[in-house]
Amino acid sequence: MLSYQHAYHAGNLADVHKHALLAQALDYLTQKNKPLTYLETHAGRGLYDLTSAEAQKTGEAAQGISFVSQWFGKDHPYTRALHAIREKRGPNAYPGSPLIAQTLLRESDRLHLAELHPQEHAALEFTMSAAGNAKVYQQDGFALAQSLCPPDPRRGLILIDPSWELKEDYARMPRFVDTLAKKWNVGIVMIWYPILTEPQHKPMIAAIRQSQSEALIHEVTFPPARKGHRMVGSGMVVLNPPWGLADHAQALTKRFKSL
Template identity: 60%
Template sequence: MLSYQHLYHAGNAADVHKHAALASALAYLTRKPKPLSYIETHAGRGLYDLTAPEAVKTGEAAAGITRLRAAFPEAHPYLQALARNPDHYPGSPALAHALLRPTDTLHLAELHPQEHAHLRQNLRAPNVHVYKQNGLEMAQSLCPPTPRRGLMLVDPSYEVKTEYEVLPKFLSTLARKWNVGVLMLWYPILTSQPHTPMLADLKTRFPDALTHEVAFPPARDGHRMVGSGLFVVNPPYGLQTELAALSALFKKAA
């Protein structure tokens, strides 16, 4: 949805969950020297100034990365990515770029004109390809990518309610075209639980996939997001163990 700008929400508890899991997955995938593809369907601007009025206004970063950062072990790849972007909070494209290698290829889609312009400015590198295009359409056109080994992150804003209905079929189509790809879908856990039918559909289509959820307090009075979820098709080895540690971290910081 073209009204959505992630600057208001950057660094929130859901970002911490999603980005820490993504960092763990990429850290495992890059242990092997073979190059890989990284695809992101809703990239945003890549880097976020958490001192900007938009970020301060919502208080979500204060309830997220500011509160949770000290709970991570120093060796966690998420902290490594944060350290490589000391002046800004790295969204998932910048985090992936910080952890990937020059031999890996990144494909990033962002349809919002302003966010797309920021993304092109913030992530300029020979191995980064930025698309001003619907992210699901971009992913369909690229898959299977070259190299075939790799990961796709799908994390829409869910401001368009039909996204909950479209995504299970989308992932099924992608999995058939790219059967070796790691497909990571993020979803918010809201007080109204709109993700429940989508998750049931996904589990029917992908009985061997990994589901991981964390709960956290609302960032402010009346805020409807009380948790964050990930659904991972073809999860990398060891990711389930990493996510269990992440659950413990969130519970400890609660």
């Protein structure tokens, strides 16, 4: 969806949920001394300024990472990534998932990042320009994933995080996930989705549960960011979840229930 720009929502509670689990999964993968591949289908610009006009307009970061950063200890990989990025980019920087991944991964690992929006793609290229192990594509992320999977190295993870402004995304996701799982049966597949006041995600999740019965499906709820805001929660589907990720997800459940 070429109208969507994540700058208005960077660092919100859904980002906290998504990025905390992503960081844990990447941390697990890097414990083994073997290279891996990271793919992302809808990468965004990779870096956001929480003092920008967009962030200030919605106030979502103030209710998100700025409010709940104490949830994560200094040794948590999410915290480590945030601190490393802010040391380089300033205290108001917030990383998108591509920059979190690049920060936690090693030079021997490979990153493939798709972003179709022209402005977001240009910003992503600039953000990742110093990363010699990252390749940025201006193309449809679903098509890129189909063309690259199974990737080389074969170990790794893909994050699928569309805007969900197109209803077709909900309908296509179960089939896409099944195809991806067949082509890359050892890959960790992570899908983020919003939980809205109209539960559009439920048929999609039911279909994924039916075909991928061993997937980890984790959902959290939280108060709307402002009156009339439709997003009231965040969900993650994880195929081939790494050991211990379900426990980390349960710990997050308790945190979100405290809001």
